[in-house]
Amino acid sequence: MSDPYPQPIVTIDVVLLTLKDGELHAAVALREREPQAGQWTLPGGFVHADEDQDALAAAVRILREKAGLESPYLEQLQTFANRHRDSRGWSVSIAHYALVPLAEVERSGDARVKWLAVDSIRTLPFDHLEILRTAVSRVRSKTLYSSLPVHLMPKTFTLSELQRVYEQLLGSSLDKRSFRRRIEELDVVEPAPAGRAAGQAHRPAQHYRIKRRAGRELAMAERNLGIRD
């Protein structure tokens, strides 16, 4: 390379979130090398120029390698780039955030990560606390306007369960009728084929699942989901 300027270090960090006991939890991984070896940090690593097609692919690889997980929802959060965030010099973290349903976390059972309630985390190495808080704030603001929280749900769920997840993320209760109207407008869930409900005296609540075409695309609401009709 002919450029005279020393190039910054480039890393990818991922804020991986799940909802557990009604609270957002983030994954932290034990860091193996210096700086900050032996500390719990956000899962992260260098871009592998030979194997990663792009930043998103690098984030997918890092989640798989460091947390043993694939996330149904992963996107770029923001890039943190300055001269003081890493003792090695001017450095760039292309930060991403990902949501994963709790059932997936439990199925994977990867012991290299631990899950901390985000509101209880007071300190993290580097600028990882700032990255974490930016991600949590992004998730909460997207919750107001989009279908994002469906990616925290198990394979099938009732609308009451979905509403509870929105409420837990927002920290406030929602009007049931307005909520259902907004979810209908978002058009991202569909009735799931009825499971067996043997022995139930009453008709069970309808279960829903994410529409396949919704995939990783978010549906955006015209109005704040908290607004009553």
Added chain:
Amino acid sequence: MSDPYPQPIVTIDVVLLTLKDGELHAAVALREREPQAGQWTLPGGFVHADEDQDALAAAVRILREKAGLESPYLEQLQTFANRHRDSRGWSVSIAHYALVPLAEVERSGDARVKWLAVDSIRTLPFDHLEILRTAVSRVRSKTLYSSLPVHLMPKTFTLSELQRVYEQLLGSSLDKRSFRRRIEELDVVEPAPAGRAAGQAHRPAQHYRIKRRAGRELAMAERNLGIRD
């Protein structure tokens, strides 16, 4: 640095936008060195690790050096990072976008940049067309929900002029009463002290200016600005 992986190239690119003749225009600058020397591209450059505190400061410097402008609104857009966007190898562009009032563009009169209507741009070197389109789409979507367009306004303006700018950005007309209510809710403009209006037979329309504390912070609307009350 002890890491075995070759580090990507890191650049900063800036989509600088103004509103001219009712249409968004973007600045392009003549590129001086290879690759793509002699082509018009988005203003951009390397991080200067010795002088730039962070990515935003690098973007401010680049706008000043390449376009002779300071923007009242500049923020990170998205990072474009992959192995095929630059012929020199795996590369990262921490892309930013900025808004500048037309009066500032005219005052600066910097001949090293030219201004193209964004909807007329069909091709740009590297992935700059994708970066440009991402910025334009971000500006249009923020227009629906925020005070962003005030940063395209001259020092003082009427609410009708502000509404026209929103309409030009959205490509659709807005209901006057609902628009004024939303702007009031956003709480980012205040009446400007009356200028001289000698010789005017009728009371001139009230002029407004951006509230000082609004600065670079956006106010976010609870509802889409296009929704009628």
